[in-house]
Amino acid sequence: MNTYLYKQFYRNRAYITALVFLWLAGIMAIYTGKKFLERNHDIIAKSEAFQKESIRRNVQYHKDDLGLILYYVKLNLVNKTPQLAALNIGMRDLNPSIQGVTIRNLEEQRYNADFYNPSNAAAGNLDFSFVLVFLFPLIIVAFCYNLISEEEEKGTWKLLHVQSSRPGRLIDAKMRVRFMAVTAVYVVLLVIAKTWIGIPADLPFAVFMISGWLYIIFWFMLCRWIIAFRKSSAQNALILLILWVTMNFIVPMAGNMVIQKMYPVRESLKAVMQQREGYHNKWDEPKLPTMKKFYQAYPQFSKFTVEENDAFTWTWYYAMQHMGDMEASSSSRQYAEKMQKRNNAAVFLGYLFPNIHTQLTESRVAGTGMDNHLEFASALKKFHEKKRLFFYPLIFSGKNAEAVNWNDQAVESFEDSRNISLLQVFLPYLVLIILLFSLSQTKYRKLC
């Protein structure tokens, strides 16, 4: 029987065209991701050379003034981009994968990192996750919306009903044929991606693959439930398309609005303004109160004293810079906390809507999501602080460029090492799949 179901399916040119379309869209997405990754790796590779060159020139021109060298030299921290990011570009097209900072105040520099043309970012990227989340369901709907109604409308249902003691099983077998075809396209695309991009066969890749596959199963189960109501083909198609639009557009947009309303984030601008005022105002204020606050934060530097006069010293300058960050620290922390809350709310929404869950899961394992961005921001702060604490005593004690082994000042990397909770990833899918299967099963029994 299955042979004939396969024959019926593969002899239908419309189905084959749909599978080819899906495959081509997937290949385009993989190519887009590969190009993104190559560009990303290229920038990271070049940054190493740029940093060395910048240090060389600054040391050459200001070798007696370490404070001035560090005023200019940017030290880069790379947010390591896993190969898997090619399949889910996520926020990496907006948020940089490499950030260069001087040891001056950090808050001002956080947002100075546009490596990409913003117009490209506005257009968005056709990555593999987009194809999976948006296009796969459309093809699944097109394959399944009329599995029962087609038989009724074409007049074969009565004969099937009389011939088979379990017509529900036959419908399931037809669905299985379509599921196998869609799964085959999905697996082939992932195998191509893995080989072409060189994605390692590790846990994140396995989680990526399985979550996508469970998302596909979810859509098949949703179709199974909807068609079990025995509406006409037109009604089934309409209902499933409404669900697709609702899940992929209306819910995310409405959810985003609600989350923004729940957690308004005004702190990013506030932090920038506070650091600017915190630093710039210090030029017009007496030096000693600034230094007092600085010494409170770093008692180890209290031996580097500053006189209350008109003379410029790097100790005073960097203390002023430091004050900018200190005065913006509360807003900066609140910003990070609220962004985390927004992310948590989105994760919660994802438990109810597998399309959101899939996007979040895949961007999480690919290291391209908001949580990775926040982790990187936190790592950047630590990196910046580490550099400050290394250079401050050298600058404050009036050392020149020769006091530093500049070869040690290479580009550093941040690697997202958060654990993946398999339960948290897979349970939402499994709950919804089992629920939809159970709901449709009661109706399928009545088909007999």
Add this chain to the structure above:
Amino acid sequence: MLKITDLHKKYNDFTALRSLNLEVGKGEIYALLGQNGAGKSTTINILLGLLKPTSGDAFINGVSVTGYPDRVKKDLAYIPETVLLYPNLTGLENLDFFSRIAGFEYSREQLSGFLNRTGLQETAHHKMLGGYSKGMRQKVGIAIALAKDAKVLLLDEPTSGLDPIATAEFTEIVRQLGQQGKTVLMATHDIFNAVSVASAIGIMKQGVLVQNLPSKAFTAEELQELYLKTI
């Protein structure tokens, strides 16, 4: 073999069947005549398990249609007015597919044998059904019924739209099935066909079986006169 007892079917205010009682024995061919909406197809749909009666029951080989629809299906074959099958399978593949879902697995020779018995030309066996005429599709429908080897055949206006030659061929096959001991219930508008093949004839009007007659007692013309008077 086929027994209907006090069968009622109501759709809201409309009564499609009213206290239908009928018995068709082994090897008998019973023709149900009546206008559109008289209740013929409703009766067949209840026997197929596609509709639930409002009250009453029917029995195929002693098994209740309402109580054990799955068991009843094993003894039933059905040929509709227009046999609609899968256009992207060949005639032979359609026959094999519908046989397999009924639980029968035949060799290609056996499948060809069923198609040959219906008079379908060998050259057509391996053509896609999309290119079949209605008469050819009806023959595949008969082959499906033959392959199922069901005890009871339900035919719902099976010769409607067939040309005279195809009708004659079909009638002959039905007659042979009766001779082989199959019980046939045939809803039809074709009085001449009914007289020529059926062992008994019923006339339905507004859900009621108003006449139940042995066919041999009438010529086609007499039956037509009676039919026109009755409805």
